[in-house]
Amino acid sequence: MYAINFNHDWTYRHLDSDEGFTPVTIPHDAMLGEKRHALAFNGPNGGWFEGRDYEYVKHFIPDNALLGKSMILEFEGVYHNAEVWLNGKQLGFRPYGYTNFYVDITNSIEWGESNELRVIARNADQPNSRWYSGAGIYRPVSLWAGPREHIVPDGIGVRTLEEHGEGGSVRLEFTVTTTAPGKVVVDIPSLGIQQSFIQESKTGFFIVEVPSATLWSPANPVLHSCDIIPKLCVLLPDFFTFLCSHVLSHSPNLLFCFH
Secondary structure (H helix, E strand, O other), X not given: OEEEEOOXXXXXXXXXXXXXXXXXXXXXXXXXXXXXXOOOOOHHHHOOXXXXXXXXXXXXXXXXXXXXOEEEEEEOOOEOOEEEEEOOEEEEEEOOOOOOEEEEOHHHOOOOXXXXXXXXXXXXXXXXXXXXOOOEOOOOXXXXXXXXXXXXXXXXXXXXXXXXXXXXXXXXXXXXXXXOOEEEEEEEHHHOEEEEEEEOOOEEEEEXXXXXXXXXXXXXXXXXXXXXXXXXXXXXXXXXXOOOOXXXXXXXXXXXXXX
16 A cells, blocks of 8 residues: 555634634644643643644545545544544544554545545643643644555564574564455565465464574664565455564564565
8 A cells, every 4th residue: 555645735723613724734733822821731741731622624535546445544643532534424533642543434435526534633631641742633644545455554463483593493473464365475585585375364373484594683783674465355466565664573683674
């Protein structure tokens, strides 16, 4: 899948107000627009800013080239208790406010028409943080698009089951979660390994034996690159990913970059 920048052409205002909308570009910290005073409920933890609730709105017409593809919004950070609405229907809710989250909008898009994306961010429930949190959509927004058959967001994991030292064998377990069953290829070029597995359900667990592994150390910080290639349902030859440059191995000595 590939990411489309979704940070432009937003407007915002205070929630449940009759004030006009103000154009903004994401990332946007709405708290910086509030008044500061000594009696603010969150005090120094919130920079003495008042806490308010906000709504963000973006209107967009989807490109016809996306028709038939999966379309998933990624919000890298909304503070907090975020609600995501598309065309008047709530599609997502995210409590807390410091982690990213995904909202699948594939089946809610209106093609050939303007779509209204609305995000509610709450920060009036003061005090709610031990440090300055910011408020609103304070991190970037992306629209991920690609085939209906793909690796789900954050759908790759790996752990080391056995390790026998520098130059020894290593036994790895990969976990891959997809939207459909099919074949999955694990490719580690630096170790000369390429293995195919048949994934009969949406989550597969695959064991890979590394006969002679070069391990990580401060003196020799080796990072192995691993491609996870799904060939799902109709054995699509394309390569899709949500993850890049994430170190996921649980072994302290064998590190992987996933593509």
